[in-house]
Amino acid sequence: MGLITSLKTRFRSIFRWFFKKDKMRIGIYGPPNAGKTTLANRILRDWTGDVMGSESEVPHETRRAKLREGVKIEVDGKTLTIDIVDTPGIATKIDFHDFLKFGMSEEEAKRRAKEATEGVIEAIKWLDDLDGVLLVMDSTEDPYTQVNVTIVGNIEARGLPLLIVANKIDLPTASPARIKAAFPQHTVVPISALKGLNIDTLYRTMAEKFG
Incomplete structure (x- = not known):
């Protein structure tokens, strides 16, 4: 089974190399409150003047994946056109008690926990329809x-x-060094989506990685 999975992965990589798309569908993933929607909003503000959605300290505020098509990023004379998918936060455990801390009633908290669970399932399904992923991690946490x-x-x-x-x-x-040490096999770009720090480096790296 492992060999079959490896062959499928290799075939997909070769297929993407030979049949590059004019437009790449990029998913923004990560745990709750890592800053996924803040990053999506930063990208859209910088290149379209628009925003993707509301930012909140409440976990799982993004309850359904949101798609924005045809965002053009121009870096060093190159143009990268992407569809952005802002996905719900991924969690291995969702407890309605976590929502009670934000002043919600028990009924509302249980409803939000159910929606969050459905959002995680939806986010995983979206992986089959993407051309690349921006994985957002909170650099203040392990x-x-x-x-x-x-x-x-x-x-x-x-x-x-x-x-x-x-x-x-x-x-x-x-x-950010902790993230680089934890996942040395992948490119890591440190930024502040909120403040826009080092965001130009992210755009250049996106153009190289996804272009």
């Missing part, structure tokens, strides 16, 4: 978690180009 390892494993199994975004470098406890 990156070597079950959630991050699970996401990376799912992406690698599909042979998708992966770029890890070490977010929140504007915070004093940020340590």
Whole structure:
């Protein structure tokens, strides 16, 4: 079974190499509150003047995947056209008690937990319809978690180009180096999606990785 999976992954990579698309569908993934929607909004503001959705400290605020098509990124004379998919936060465990901390009633908290579970399932399904992934991690937290390892494993199994975004470098406890050490096989770009720090480097790396 492992050999078959490996051959499928290799075939997909070769197929993408020979049949490059004019437009790449890129998914923004990561655990809750890593800054996925903040990054999606930063990209859209920089290149379209628009936004993807509302940003919130409440976990799983993005309950359904949101798609924005035809975003053109121009870097160093190159143009990368992408469809952006902002996905719900990935979690291995969702407890309605986590929502009670934000002042919700028990009924509302249970509803939100159900929606969050459905969102995780939807996010995983989207992986089969993508050409690449921006995986957002909070650089103030330990990156070597079950959630991050699970996401990376799912992406690698599909042979998708992966770029890890070490977010929140504007915070004093940020340590992008921990993310690089945890996932040395992948490119890591440290940024602050909120402040726009090092965002130009991210765009250049996206053009190289997905272009």
